[in-house]
Amino acid sequence: MTDVTENLPALKDEALNAIAEASDLSALDAVRVAELGKKGRISGLMKTLGKMSPEERQEMGPRLNGLRNEVAAAIDARKAALETAALNAKLESERVDLTLPPRPEPVGALHPVMQVFEEIAAIFGEMGFAVAEGPDIEDDFHNFTALNFPEGHPAREDHDTFFMHPDENGVRKVLRTHTSPVQIRTMMSEKPPIRVIIPGRVYRKDWDATHTPMFHQVEGLVIDKTTHMGHLKQCLTDFLAAFFEVETAETRFRPHFFPFTEPSAEMDVRCDRSGDTIKVGEGDSWLEILGSGMVHPNVLRNVGLDPDEYQGFAFGMGVDRLAMLKYGMPDLRPYFEADVDWISHYGFKPWLLPSLSGGLS
Numbered sequence: 001m002t003d004v005t006e007n008l009p010a011l012k013d014e015a016l017n018a019i020a021e022a023s024d025l026s027a028l029d030a031v032r033v034a035e036l037g038k039k040g041r042i043s044g045l046m047k048t049l050g051k052m053s054p055e056e057r058q059e060m061g062p063r064l065n066g067l068r069n070e071v072a073a074a075i076d077a078r079k080a081a082l083e084t085a086a087l088n089a090k091l092e093s094e095r096v097d098l099t100l101p102p103r104p105e106p107v108g109a110l111h112p113v114m115q116v117f118e119e120i121a122a123i124f125g126e127m128g129f130a131v132a133e134g135p136d137i138e139d140d141f142h143n144f145t146a147l148n149f150p151e152g153h154p155a156r157e158d159h160d161t162f163f164m165h166p167d168e169n170g171v172r173k174v175l176r177t178h179t180s181p182v183q184i185r186t187m188m189s190e191k192p193p194i195r196v197i198i199p200g201r202v203y204r205k206d207w208d209a210t211h212t213p214m215f216h217q218v219e220g221l222v223i224d225k226t227t228h229m230g231h232l233k234q235c236l237t238d239f240l241a242a243f244f245e246v247e248t249a250e251t252r253f254r255p256h257f258f259p260f261t262e263p264s265a266e267m268d269v270r271c272d273r274s275g276d277t278i279k280v281g282e283g284d285s286w287l288e289i290l291g292s293g294m295v296h297p298n299v300l301r302n303v304g305l306d307p308d309e310y311q312g313f314a315f316g317m318g319v320d321r322l323a324m325l326k327y328g329m330p331d332l333r334p335y336f337e338a339d340v341d342w343i344s345h346y347g348f349k350p351w352l353l354p355s356l357s358g359g360l361s
């Protein structure tokens with residue numbers, strides 16, 4: 001007992017010195033454990049209180065408590081000081097000189113597919129189309145059934161669909177095989193007149209120079225009471241001339257089949273293939289560019305619209321291929337290889353948003 005009493009001032013000095021000398025947070029924590037931890041020196045002294053006589057305890061209790069509180073307060077204060085010093089050092093090392101001029105070299109570029117999305121949105125925006133979007137993971141209803149794909153119909157397999165694992169009810173979702181399911185979503189959430197384009201990623205099991213398992217489409221949908229096939233043709237012909245930045249584009253329809261349009265047609269654009277690159281708007285060759293048609297009456301019924309009252313057209317085009325054509329890129333695979341040299345060669349300045357008045361590309 002007398003030992004302890006005599007040693008207390010020395011013990012306190014020792015502890016406070018160790019705290020003052022701790023040069024970082026982990027050294028400080030080592031001091032805390034050595035003094036105040038479960039097996040620490042001061043904690044050990046506190047435990048002796050239990051064995052003391054009441055008189056001794058009355059004297060020693062406050063002294064030991066005082067010691068413990070003083071040491072704990074010193075640790076807290078040192079901790080705060082060390083944390084402030086660490087933060088200041090970090091701020092100092094990450095200091096940014098805002099007076100430096102910007103880097104002269106370009107930093108990053110817009111991917112051609114994103115550029116073409118912007119160009120398409122600018123052109124259709126001028127024609128009064130809004131942009132709609134939907135999820136990449138779709139259900140069977142939106143991707144197939146509501147679009148008039150009959151149950152078990154081979155057209156379902158045509159799309160080389162990626163299926164998700166079945167859920168607890170055995171239902172499999174799909175990675176959407178086209179942007180057409182967003183036609184359904186739009187018609188179920190908006191009232192006609194509807195005039196939208198739908199840019200997005202789509203997925204099919206395919207992989208070669210002109211096919212990748214993920215690619216991009218832009219869908220178009222117009223629903224009102226009077227729009228007909230002639231509007232479809234002129235709308236897309238005007239679009240193609242604007243997109244390829246030529247005076248006029250000549251197009252032709254070829255009969256085709258899609259479950260969700262009737263009649264259906266693929267559209268070709270006149271082009272010249274005699275040189276190294278394909279030139280749109282001249283020449284004596286044709287290039288298939290998109291699928292289209294009048295929205296099928298069954299599709300209108302499936303979304304609760306009366307086909308005797310409403311009608312309209314839809315189209316869908318592959319954006320990656322449009323980008324290849326417009327910007328002379330021969331192979332699709334580098335699109336997805338994240339090659340810095342490729343993107344700095346084919347990429348676009350991100351701050352130059354395309355517009356019909358300011359120029360598309």
Ligand code: PHE
Pocket residue numbers: 177178179180219258261291292293314315316317
């Ligand atoms: N969804 C079709 C496809 O991916 C394209 C299309 C869209 C055709 C709209 C007609 C109407 O092939």
